[in-house]
Amino acid sequence: NGDHVYRASTTAPVNIAVIKYWGKRDPRLNLPTNSSLSVTLSQSDLRTHTTASCSPSFSPPDTLLLNAQPQPLSDARSQACLTSLRALRSALESTDPSLPPLSSYPLRLSSANNFPTAAGLASSAAGFAALVRAIADLYQLPQSPTELSLIARQGSGSACRSLLGGYVAWDQGTLLDGTDSKARLVAPRSHWPEMRALILVVSAEKKGVSSTTGMQTTVQTSPMFQTRATQVVPRAMREMETAIAGKDFPGFAKITMRESNSFHATCLDTDPPIFYLNDVSRAAIKGVEAVNEKAGRIAAAYTFDAGPNCVVYYLEEDGDVVAGAFKTVLGEKEGWTGEQGKAVKGA
Numbered sequence: 068n069g070d071h072v073y074r075a076s077t078t079a080p081v082n083i084a085v086i087k088y089w090g091k092r093d094p095r096l097n098l099p100t101n102s103s104l105s106v107t108l109s110q111s112d113l114r115t116h117t118t119a120s121c122s123p124s125f126s127p128p129d130t131l132l133l134n135a136q137p138q139p140l141s142d143a144r145s146q147a148c149l150t151s152l153r154a155l156r157s158a159l160e161s162t163d164p165s166l167p168p169l170s171s172y173p174l175r176l177s178s179a180n181n182f183p184t185a186a187g188l189a190s191s192a193a194g195f196a197a198l199v200r201a202i203a204d205l206y207q208l209p210q211s212p213t214e215l216s217l218i219a220r221q222g223s224g225s226a227c228r229s230l231l232g233g234y235v236a237w238d239q240g241t242l243l244d245g246t247d248s249k250a251r252l253v254a255p256r257s258h259w260p261e262m263r264a265l266i267l268v269v270s271a272e273k274k275g276v277s278s279t280t281g282m283q284t285t286v287q288t289s290p291m292f293q294t295r296a297t298q299v300v301p302r303a304m305r306e307m308e309t310a311i312a313g314k315d316f317p318g319f320a321k322i323t324m325r326e327s328n329s330f331h332a333t334c335l336d337t338d339p340p341i342f343y344l345n346d347v348s349r350a351a352i353k354g355v356e357a358v359n360e361k362a363g364r365i366a367a368a369y370t371f372d373a374g375p376n377c378v379v380y381y382l383e384e385d386g387d388v389v390a391g392a393f394k395t396v397l398g399e400k401e402g403w404t405g406e407q408g409k410a411v412k413g414a
């Protein structure tokens with residue numbers, strides 16, 4: 068009947084890159100200048116929950132609420148996702164005329180994050196992954212997560228990796244149309260389930276320079292950028308896949324920290340320079356170094372995205388050594404506890 072509302076709900080977790088995506092070779096399709104690799108956090112921690120509904124009774128246009136606030140949906144990135152998903156649904160409808168014509172109904176999308184939005188906590192990754200998954204479920208699309216990652220990538224590059232769980236690569240691809248620039252499962256979470264992430268929320272403020280703007284300026288002005296994209300990252304990708312296959316935590320940790328530093332060095336090498344780390348971020352780096360020195364081995368690794376918040380990877384067996392130490396090393400540091408700083412256990 069004409070009032071029926073079709074609905075589907077899903078959640079998508081945040082992913083935190085250990086090999087960073089930074090640079091677009093095609094800004095419209097979100098095609099990257101290098102491959103990247105991330106760990107998808109568990110569903111119980113940082114995630115976006117999205118409900119997609121459609122009905123012949125809804126009036127156009129499509130709408131989106133994020134944490135109950137109306138959000139624009141007319142931007143090119145969101146439209147690319149909606150158009151691709153509608154095209155897949157419409158192809159299904161034309162092969163099976165008994166299916167209701169959902170592709171022609173206006174959409175109502177409602178999302179909620181359980182963490183600060185746009186603070187360099189990869190909110191756009193979980194956001195677009197959940198949006199694509201929810202609409203794909205609503206439309207009962209048969210496409211695999213990897214196929215859906217091609218669509219999520221057009222919303223936000225890093226979102227393609229949140230369609231898969233565990234250890235996930237985004238292969239940069241070589242084709243001009245981007246059909247080979249998609250997520251690939253390196254290893255399921257069950258391969259190395261002991262991995263943990265501690266997220267130190269240094270600041271929940273919105274980030275200063277958006278990743279899109281930052282990347283474009285870096286590509287255009289950083290002399291270090293070419294070497295990073297063509298030599299540093301390809302080598303780190305190979306080494307990281309080997310470390311994950313062999314469950315080699317010291318190897319994983321060394322590559323992760325070196326990669327984060329390479330990415331932030333390229334930001335500093337941009338004209339004008341981009342500063343994502345602050346004094347508290349640098350104190351977190353010192354904290355990880357102190358933990359490793361005290362342990363006499365590499366028990367923890369830091370990494371930072373386009374913001375000051377620190378993600379510390381460690382193994383479950385080192386929970387006391389790492390999470391415990393952080394409170395004592397940095398507990399009295401200004402901005403660490405209370406209003407501005409908060410530790411969240413992830414993964």
Ligand code: PMV
Nearest residue numbers: 084087088224225278372373
């Ligand atoms: O997907 P975007 O446009 O939000 O870019 C994400 C960039 C980094 O988080 C810094 C790195 C990454 O690979 O996630």
